[in-house]
Amino acid sequence: MDLIHQLHAVNHPTRKVPSQRGLLLTLFLVTQVGPNIPALQFALMSWWHTPDKVMWSFGLLWSSALTFIAIPLSIVLGGVWIPKATARAAVK
16 A cells, blocks of 8 residues: 555545534535525426426526536535445455
């Protein structure tokens, strides 16, 4: 194992206390999804006033997918799946 992996394994705080990882992920999720709520509200109101316009429907779909799927998925994958994969790679 090279020096970078050794330093990462020693100084990685979430490996020592896994419960803090969940707290950090929750906090990061709230701070990243929260600012997108006004854009989602705007897209919903625009679609509500003119539901026959395809552009507003697409805007609502895009804002919803970004806010509730893409951002949380990337945070969870980055906070849970990637550290587990690097830990498995470090063991090998």
